[in-house]
Every structure is written in C-alpha cells, then in structure tokens.
Amino acid sequence: MSAETHPQRETHSFQAEIQQLLSLVINSLYSHQEIFLRELVSNASDALDKLRFRAITEPELLKDEPALELRITPDADKGTLTIEDTGVGMTHDELVKNLGTIAHSGSREFLQALAQKGQKDVQLIGQFGVGFYSAYLVADRVDVVSRAAGETTAWRWASEAHGTFTVEPAEKATRGTAITLHLKADQKEFLDEWKLRQLITQYSDYVGHPIKLQVTRHVGSGDTQATETALEVVNKASALWQRPKSEVTDEQYQEFYKHLTHDYDHPLAWTHFKADGTQQFTGLLFVPKHPPFDLNSQQQRGVRLFVKRVFIMDRCEDLVPQWLRFVRGVIDSDDLPLNVSREMLQDSAVVRARRASRRWRTTSRA
Numbered sequence: 001m002s003a004e005t006h007p008q009r010e011t012h013s014f015q016a017e018i019q020q021l022l023s024l025v026i027n028s029l030y031s032h033q034e035i036f037l038r039e040l041v042s043n044a045s046d047a048l049d050k051l052r053f054r055a056i057t058e059p060e061l062l063k064d065e066p067a068l069e070l071r072i073t074p075d076a077d078k079g080t081l082t083i084e085d086t087g088v089g090m091t092h093d094e095l096v097k098n099l100g101t102i103a104h105s106g107s108r109e110f111l112q113a114l115a116q117k118g119q120k121d122v123q124l125i126g127q128f129g130v131g132f133y134s135a136y137l138v139a140d141r142v143d144v145v146s147r148a149a150g151e152t153t154a155w156r157w158a159s160e161a162h163g164t165f166t167v168e169p170a171e172k173a174t175r176g177t178a179i180t181l182h183l184k185a186d187q188k189e190f191l192d193e194w195k196l197r198q199l200i201t202q203y204s205d206y207v208g209h210p211i212k213l214q215v216t217r218h219v220g221s222g223d224t225q226a227t228e229t230a231l232e233v234v235n236k237a238s239a240l241w242q243r244p245k246s247e248v249t250d251e252q253y254q255e256f257y258k259h260l261t262h263d264y265d266h267p268l269a270w271t272h273f274k275a276d277g278t279q280q281f282t283g284l285l286f287v288p289k290h291p292p293f294d295l296n297s298q299q300q301r302g303v304r305l306f307v308k309r310v311f312i313m314d315r316c317e318d319l320v321p322q323w324l325r326f327v328r329g330v331i332d333s334d335d336l337p338l339n340v341s342r343e344m345l346q347d348s349a350v351v352r353a354r355r356a357s358r359r360w361r362t363t364s365r366a
C-alpha cells in the first residue's frame, strides 16, 4: 500500500487488485442493499464485545464512557446516516489496516490471538473482512471517526471508494467509532425512522447490545410547535433462546412464540436445546396448536436461521425436512459455514449432519 504524507492528511491508495475486489464487493456480492445496516451493526456489536472482554482486565477503559451501546442517527438535512458505537475503536494503524485492506479482518485476528491464549469465550460475528464495504451500496462517501479505547487522539478515515482513502486527525470526545454514510441520492429512504426500525428489528433484534435510534418528534401546535429529538432503544437486545432453560418461564416461551409467529394461541409444545461438541448450535422450536390453513399446499418451511444472534434467513429449507413444515422457531449457530455475503448456506457436511442429527425432546405443555 502506498502512502503520501501531507502535514495533516495522508492519502493512501487501495492496492490495484483490491480496487477491483472492492467494486466486486459493492456491485455483486449482496442482493439486497439494505444489508449494509446489518453489516455495520454487526461490526459495532463485535467492537462492543471486544471492549467488554478487554475491560475485564482493564476496567479503566470504561471510565470515560460506561455505556456499551449503538446509536443510529439519521440527518435529513445533511442526507447522512451515522452508526456509532462505544466499542474498542481503532487506532490510526488499525484504521489503515482494517478498512484499507479488503478481506483483512481485525476481528478474525482478535479471535486468533485469543485462541492462541486458550481463551474462546468471545463470540464475534466478523470473519471475512468485507462487510464494511457494503456501506458503499447506499453511500457514495463514508467517513469513519474512531478513537481507540485508552487513547486520547481520534482519527478520521474517509473514502469515496474510488481508489484512495484519507486518514487525518479528528476530534472525538469519547471512545468508539462513528461511521457516517453520505447517502446516494436514490437511497434517502434509509433516513426514514420507520424504515430503520423495520431493518433493525428484522436483522439485528437480538444483537446483545442496545441499538438506540434517534427519533424526531413534533411537539406543541400552531406557533408553539417545535421538534424534539430522543434516543429510543429499538431492539430486544436479548435472545431468549440463548438463555439457560432454567431461567426461562413458560410464559416467556409462549410470548416469544406469539412474537415470532403472530399466532393468537399458545403453542402446543416446544423444545429448547443446545448442541455442544464438534458443532455448536441452539434451537428453540415450537409446534403450533392449530395446523396452518394451507398445510397441505404449503411448500415453505418455518424455521428462522440466525448466526451468532444475527438474522440470516427466514424459512431456512435446509434445516427442516418437508414433513415437519408446520414447525416454527429458530436455530442459532456458532459455526455454520455461511458464504461471504451471509446470504446463503454453503452446502456442507455441517448442514447435512445437523439435519440428520436433530433430536426431539418435546415436553407437551399445552
């Protein structure tokens, strides 16, 4: 990577082949533009998990900002959407390495370093080192202002993804990363509060940190009308299926079932299980009390797939045989080999084994 240094601002070029890879990522990898939000929220969640992990031995890192959270701020006047976290942040060199090198994953390095020390109690989502660039599906310019935990200086990384990015000193009062997307003219729908709510609940409802959305409300009437902004938590921030069975009540299972299926009735039975060992996954599956009205013609199966609490797909056909198509619920995997866009499962031995090995230990509590 070449770097030209000016007194304040440095301009770096992406490597030549990287430039091609970048346009491939932006133009071909993802089929839905909206997944940029899932990717940036997942990165922020990883950054928060890394901080939480480091703070076990360095509690002073939390001093300037005790909250571990995400904040999403649409700005209609500027046409920008900012995704901010109070996580580990990045130093100057980490910004250059992690965001200037495609397919370089700081998160994968973090996990490898832990594994070498024999620790593996952190679950990170990132592994491929490409998710960040999905921001360019909807933005023509991205600014990243980051201050690493324990550092006093902050840095701004900026790029229009046309071959170069810049890095310069910046102001940031507290630890963490703020990513500002300058939305393309035809992507302004991502400033809309209801659109953002829908995407957060669809993809990131169970991410384990609060996701706060800045909302604007009109108060008063006539001459005294004014606008007020407030931060509202949008996601559930807790995945029921990840809690130990002993801590979940029947009412919570029933409520979760209704939330998941929009059924007005309680489920007939459910099974909540965890598989450990060569494969790790958690499942919470429900049998509805009433057969769906279209059971005989129904082709789609009803189990949702999550990987590390991030929603991947509805009605994952590969996990449920056709005859169990009335079953509803979730499967959450730690080790499923997703392809790089997280949109498809790779046909693999893991998936086949999972389908074959499912066990039913149903307790009927109708």
Ligand SMILES: Nc1ncnc2c1ncn2[C@@H]1O[C@H](COP(=O)(O)OP(=O)(O)OP(=O)(O)O)[C@@H](O)[C@H]1O
Binding pocket: 039, 043, 044, 047, 085, 087, 088, 089, 090, 098, 099, 104, 105, 106, 107, 108, 125, 126, 127, 128, 129, 130, 131, 132, 133, 177
């Ligand atoms: N909000 C953030 N805070 C701190 N570091 C971040 C943040 N966003 C990205 N990074 C760093 O940049 C790297 C690249 O992010 P990117 O999403 O492209 O890849 P990844 O998360 O490692 O893998 P994946 O492609 O599976 O998402 C991350 O591994 C992480 O080190």
Ligand SMILES: [Mg+2]
Binding pocket: 039, 042, 043, 125, 126, 127, 129, 130, 131, 132
């Ligand atoms: Mg990522």
